[in-house]
Amino acid sequence: MADLIIKNAYILSMDPEAGDIENGIVVVEDGKIKEVGTSTECTAEKVIDAKGSVLMPGLVNTHCHAGMTIFRGYADDMQLQDWLENHIWPAEAKLTDDDIYAGTKLACLEMIRSGTIAFADMYIHENRVAQAVDEAGIRAALSYGMIDFGDKEKADKELEVGRAFVKEWNGKAGGRISTMYGPHAPNTCSRDFLIRVKEQAVKDGVKQHIHVLETEAELNYMKENFGMCSIHFLKGIDFWGTDVLAAHCVWLSDGDIKILAEYGVNISHNPNSNMKLASGICPVAKLIDAGANVCLGTDGCASNNNLDMFEEMRSAALLQKVSTMDPTALPARKVLEMATINGAKALGINSGMLKEGYNADMIIVDMNKAHLAPVYDVASHLVYAANGKDVSTTIVDGKVLMEDGKVLSMDEQEVIDTAIKASKDLLDRIGN
Numbered sequence: 156m157a158d159l160i161i162k163n164a165y166i167l168s169m170d171p172e173a174g175d176i177e178n179g180i181v182v183v184e185d186g187k188i189k190e191v192g193t194s195t196e197c198t199a200e201k202v203i204d205a206k207g208s209v210l211m212p213g214l215v216n217t218h219c220h221a222g223m224t225i226f227r228g229y230a231d232d233m234q235l236q237d238w239l240e241n242h243i244w245p246a247e248a249k250l251t252d253d254d255i256y257a258g259t260k261l262a263c264l265e266m267i268r269s270g271t272i273a274f275a276d277m278y279i280h281e282n283r284v285a286q287a288v289d290e291a292g293i294r295a296a297l298s299y300g301m302i303d304f305g306d307k308e309k310a311d312k313e314l315e316v317g318r319a320f321v322k323e324w325n326g327k328a329g330g331r332i333s334t335m336y337g338p339h340a341p342n343t344c345s346r347d348f349l350i351r352v353k354e355q356a357v358k359d360g361v362k363q364h365i366h367v368l369e370t371e372a373e374l375n376y377m378k379e380n381f382g383m384c385s386i387h388f389l390k391g392i393d394f395w396g397t398d399v400l401a402a403h404c405v406w407l408s409d410g411d412i413k414i415l416a417e418y419g420v421n422i423s424h425n426p427n428s429n430m431k432l433a434s435g436i437c438p439v440a441k442l443i444d445a446g447a448n449v450c451l452g453t454d455g456c457a458s459n460n461n462l463d464m465f466e467e468m469r470s471a472a473l474l475q476k477v478s479t480m481d482p483t484a485l486p487a488r489k490v491l492e493m494a495t496i497n498g499a500k501a502l503g504i505n506s507g508m509l510k511e512g513y514n515a516d517m518i519i520v521d522m523n524k525a526h527l528a529p530v531y532d533v534a535s536h537l538v539y540a541a542n543g544k545d546v547s548t549t550i551v552d553g554k555v556l557m558e559d560g561k562v563l564s565m566d567e568q569e570v571i572d573t574a575i576k577a578s579k580d581l582l583d584r585i586g587n
């Protein structure tokens with residue numbers, strides 16, 4: 156007997172061979188998809204009737220600082236450098252590991268509610284992030300964010316913490332957690348440090364997660380100090396020769412785009428954060444044309460200010476259209492690919508498609524809503540009209556984490572109350 160059957164769904168499989176299936180059935184066994192079709196011989200312990208709903212692969216958030224959910228709305232309307240140096244970093248210095256656990260629990264709750272099945276994270280006290288992910292039931296690729304600012308002693312310490320984290324958590328939570336190295340950015344990490352981290356990542360067989368060319372200030376800094384941009388600088392130390400997830404990539408030349416595509420770099424596009432911090436616009440359409448793997452992320456909640464990947468899909472599409480003055484740029488299906496297939500590829504997980512053998516990481520979107528009627532094209536609604544609140548059911552690794560709007564893997568009110576209390580205590584400590 157199978158574990159779970161979902162029937163009567165409009166299946167948006169994202170599998171190029173199967174396409175969309177009306178009135179479809181998905182069968183789940185041992186956390187994997189066993190069958191996708193229009194009928195089945197199987198019976199299951201649990202059956203969900205998804206009539207009037209869309210069943211699709213859950214969304215993958217490829218750039219996040221989940222613990223920063225505790226800072227939602229803490230410091231808005233300023234430049235990245237001012238925001239980080241004068242507000243976020245001083246506040247982070249006062250964060251306890253309990254605060255980060257509380258913030259990450261809240262982030263996981265919000266992600267499960269809005270249809271995200273996996274996320275990539277870079278933050279501090281990452282052990283507690285991993286604990287929260289383990290308990291919440293979601294999937295994640297986690298990294299400890301390392302910064303050395305050219306200080307050799309700090310570099311040694313940071314790499315030690317990063318290494319310990321990679322070793323302790325890779326493959327944990329029944330395989331739902333993977334680990335990466337997280338050198339923060341080319342303008343906050345020294346050249347020597349980036350080389351050491353890269354070599355360690357290759358030795359340990361894990362990926363690296365890094366911010367790259369988020370701002371024009373970074374581009375200017377790199378040109379002044381190294382006589383070249385971050386993309387060429389990282390090429391020079393063979394950083395791109397390893398498996399990399401690069402967030403933002405806003406300030407790219409046409410030559411940079413070629414390099415990123417050629418090396419198969421995974422690029423996490425974060426349109427809402429880039430708009431809010433006025434960082435600029437990632438040339439997504441050009442990157443895709445060049446053959447690069449572009450996926451989507453929200454960034455942290457202090458620069459977004461939510462984790463709703465449906466909003467991110469809509470923003471990504473609209474921003475490319477207006478910046479290229481071409482309404483055919485980034486059509487709905489392409490954006491859905493970025494949020495599912497491409498994101499799963501970037502994280503190295505077998506999700507992002509509803510297909511036999513893939514992880515049963517999927518969501519049900521309720522289409523019986525005023526703002527989703529009538530329906531001509533399901534993909535259009537998912538990108539241009541829906542939002543995260545339309546997700547009724549979220550399934551990760553075959554486990555139902557939310558069913559019909561009720562979160563099953565955690566006590567929702569307790570998670571919200573704990574985060575609010577932590578934010579108040581934090582303000583007292585900061586002295587605001």
Ligand SMILES: O=c1[nH]cnc2c1ncn2[C@@H]1O[C@H](CO)[C@@H](O)[C@H]1O
Binds near residue numbers: 369
């Ligand atoms: O958009 C961003 N650009 C650069 N750094 C960021 C951004 N958002 C958060 N952080 C910072 O990255 C570190 C990760 O460990 C944290 O210090 C976090 O505040």
Ligand SMILES: [Zn+2]
Binds near residue numbers: 218455
């Ligand atoms: Zn970031």
